[in-house]
Amino acid sequence: MDTMQVALLQAIPDLATSINSSLDDLNGWNCCIHCRKEIKRMNLELLGKPFRPLPTCKCVVEIEREKQQAQEREERKRRLKTAYSKSIMNDDLVNARLSNFTIRPGTEVAFDKACKYLKTWAESKLGMLMFGQPGNGKSHLLRGIEYELDAAGYATLFLDWPQLTVLAKDSLNKGSKVSLTDIIKSACEVDFLVLDEIGAGALTEFEFKDILFPIVNGRQGKKTGWTTNLDLNRLGNWFLQDRNGKFLDQDGRLLDRILGGCEIVENKGTSKRREDALRRLQG
Ligand SMILES: [Zn+2]
Structure with a gap:
């Protein structure tokens, strides 16, 4: 990984690899540390150079979505309690x-x-x-x-x-x-x-x-x-x-x-x- 790629990966935290995968192989398949499913790098080009960020695993997206829904439910319940005992x-x-x-x-x-x-x-x-x-x-x-x-x-x-x-x-x-x-x-x-x-x-x-x-x-x-x-x-x-x-x-x-x-x-x-x-x- 050259310095440009490192900088880019750090600048795009959603696509950064470290939280997602146990392997940081730019070319091969990577394994999600949560669900152990393989995730494939995207094959992009940035400023004329290959740019291969690792997408966030679907399971992580799902966990985040559930967390957010639970938060929203709590918020709704709180409002309901305040407005109507x-x-x-x-x-x-x-x-x-x-x-x-x-x-x-x-x-x-x-x-x-x-x-x-x-x-x-x-x-x-x-x-x-x-x-x-x-x-x-x-x-x-x-x-x-x-x-x-x-x-x-x-x-x-x-x-x-x-x-x-x-x-x-x-x-x-x-x-x-x-x-x-x-x-x-x-x-x-x-x-x-x-x-x-x-x-x-x-x-x-x-x-x-x-x-x-x-x-x-x-x-x-x-x-x-x-x-x-x-x-x-x-x-x-x-x-x-x-x-x-x-x-x-x-x-x-x-x-x-x-x-x-x-x-x-x-x-x-x-x-x-x-x-x-x-x-x-x-x-
Ligand atoms: Zn996963």
Whole structure:
């Protein structure tokens, strides 16, 4: 090796040989000290002279990639912990499972689709949007799916939309321990997110631009579950303008993106809460 080659090899640390190979033979095959596989020198020319750097072994690249992925996972977990100590859901949903769902008239198809969705979740590219009357078990079914995915080791979040908007607003206060960026980023990063009770209350411009839009945008290619009491027409109107009549999703692009990424399920059950109340009334 002449001095020029030595200098060049030192100047290009990624291609340098010493960490990679046990043999430093410029012409022959070299053996990776990690996986013992043979690696062949590249045959280049530099400034008119042969230049034969040794490429980094694939196994080293793979180790580095895994290290980086683990670091990123840790970072995501840390952000998730800061932004959400736990999912935000009403108390009655904490123990909701697909296994303890009571099938009532009208809920059969929705229940069946929820179970099938869970079974094929890993292969499916679609989220699930479930709509229907208030109190008929939509949130219970989506929470059931989310719970099972969480138990299977996926990163999941179940967020009640009205409570999420409060959390996001509070994050703007001075002294808030959580930043809006962390809230949005974490919601974007989980493998499965449920936004529960979309369409409750009129949207504000802040909620649309700073919460909903960045979450939908940031979750492209990821699966999201949605529940809403509104049918699709009324949901379109909910996205259309804020409570003061100012246009938000005027051309319907955001809603289109949501619907396009979801299996749409109508839960045709009537309100269980109302039925329970009636039953109590009648003794
Ligand atoms: Zn190797």
